[in-house]
Amino acid sequence: MAASPFLRPSPTDGATLIDGKAMANALTREVSEAVAELVAKGAPVPGLAVVLVGNDPASEIYVKNKAIQTHRAGMRSFMHMLPESTTQAELMALVSVLNADPQVQGILVQLPLPPHIDPVVVTNAIHPDKDVDGLGVVNTGRLALGMKNGLVPCTPLGCLMLLQAVQADMTGRQALVIGASNLVGKPMAQLLLQQNCTVTVAHVHTRNLPEICREADIVVVATGKPRLVEGSWIKPGATVIDVGITRLPQPDGRSRLVGDVNFPEVEKVAGYLTPVPGGVGPMTIACLLLNTLKAARLQKKAGREGEEGAEQDLGSGI
Numbered sequence: 001m002a003a004s005p006f007l008r009p010s011p012t013d014g015a016t017l018i019d020g021k022a023m024a025n026a027l028t029r030e031v032s033e034a035v036a037e038l039v040a041k042g043a044p045v046p047g048l049a050v051v052l053v054g055n056d057p058a059s060e061i062y063v064k065n066k067a068i069q070t071h072r073a074g075m076r077s078f079m080h081m082l083p084e085s086t087t088q089a090e091l092m093a094l095v096s097v098l099n100a101d102p103q104v105q106g107i108l109v110q111l112p113l114p115p116h117i118d119p120v121v122v123t124n125a126i127h128p129d130k131d132v133d134g135l136g137v138v139n140t141g142r143l144a145l146g147m148k149n150g151l152v153p154c155t156p157l158g159c160l161m162l163l164q165a166v167q168a169d170m171t172g173r174q175a176l177v178i179g180a181s182n183l184v185g186k187p188m189a190q191l192l193l194q195q196n197c198t199v200t201v202a203h204v205h206t207r208n209l210p211e212i213c214r215e216a217d218i219v220v221v222a223t224g225k226p227r228l229v230e231g232s233w234i235k236p237g238a239t240v241i242d243v244g245i246t247r248l249p250q251p252d253g254r255s256r257l258v259g260d261v262n263f264p265e266v267e268k269v270a271g272y273l274t275p276v277p278g279g280v281g282p283m284t285i286a287c288l289l290l291n292t293l294k295a296a297r298l299q300k301k302a303g304r305e306g307e308e309g310a311e312q313d314l315g316s317g318i
């Protein structure tokens with residue numbers, strides 16, 4: 001088996017790092033080539049609409065990066081920046097306009113939303129074929145049933161690709177997902193089940209987390225709790241995917257990004273590890289571009305067949 005070009009062996013005999021930034025760049029290049037081919041065949045240039053409500057500084061950075069990368073992939077970007085005071089009804093009205101807009105093939109509502117808006121209601125209002133975050137009930141159901149025509153949430157899809165750089169066949173592996181969010185933990189568990197892993201999902205009520213973690217060959221941690229996972233929790237040689245990104249203030253007044261694992265400790269024990277930054281984060285945006293391409297293909301096929309929701313293989317292979 002050829003070694004993945006995205007693995008960076010440690011000079012100090014620690015964990016091999018999985019380079020999410022390099023993988024995301026490669027995936028974005030592939031998406032842009034596929035977009036050019038699609039457009040050459042007469043399809044409209046795929047358009048991605050991103051909606052941000054409020055002024056969360058991290059979200060502002062993420063949506064700006066999404067627009068930059070969307071252009072880089074040769075697609076159209078439509079940004080909708082709404083004030084914090086936006087009502088749920090106003091947001092639903094915008095989603096409805098975007099659902100009907102033929103220039104828009106993908107719709108994403110940036111999370112978190114302000115507390116007066118229910119994210120499940122809003123994300124579920126997005127047309128399933130434009131739901132590039134894969135968070136609505138139709139795409140959630142397609143994933144749970146193992147159907148190939150679904151759109152899979154971007155972060156777990158990116159985590160799966162990072163895991164596949166280490167090991168294409170995960171059959172029989174013990175996998176632990178720490179965090180049970182709709183955005184990451186739950187869809188991640190579904191993807192690992194599809195890879196024939198034995199999957200455990202840990203959450204805030206899990207009591208013996210370190211012991212459970214020590215059994216795992218694969219750990220995906222998405223809790224938002226900085227440096228939660230200690231080196232002593234990790235089975236030697238395990239693969240650890242760190243989804244967390246927290247900006248911690250430093251004594252010198254600056255800040256630094258840290259993940260959900262204690263990197264210096266875990267690096268000494270794990271076999272493979274994703275860094276923060278430069279691991280899962282860039283893959284989230286690259287997978288959003290991939291999903292927008294899939295959505296555009298799905299809609300092109302549905303248009304050709306004159307029916308909504310036509311079946312199409314939307315597996316991760318471009």
Ligand SMILES: Nc1nc2c(c(=O)[nH]1)N[C@@H](CN(C=O)c1ccc(C(=O)N[C@@H](CCC(=O)O)C(=O)O)cc1)CN2
Nearest residue numbers: 062109110111112133154155277278279281282284285
């Ligand atoms: N509707 C959605 N909302 C949110 C999602 C999502 O997938 N859909 N995910 C996260 C935020 N997110 C994308 O939206 C995201 C987070 C981090 C990165 C990233 O590239 N991080 C860099 C560091 C960037 C920095 O300097 O802050 C890295 O890890 O290298 C991209 C996207 C929550 N909301």
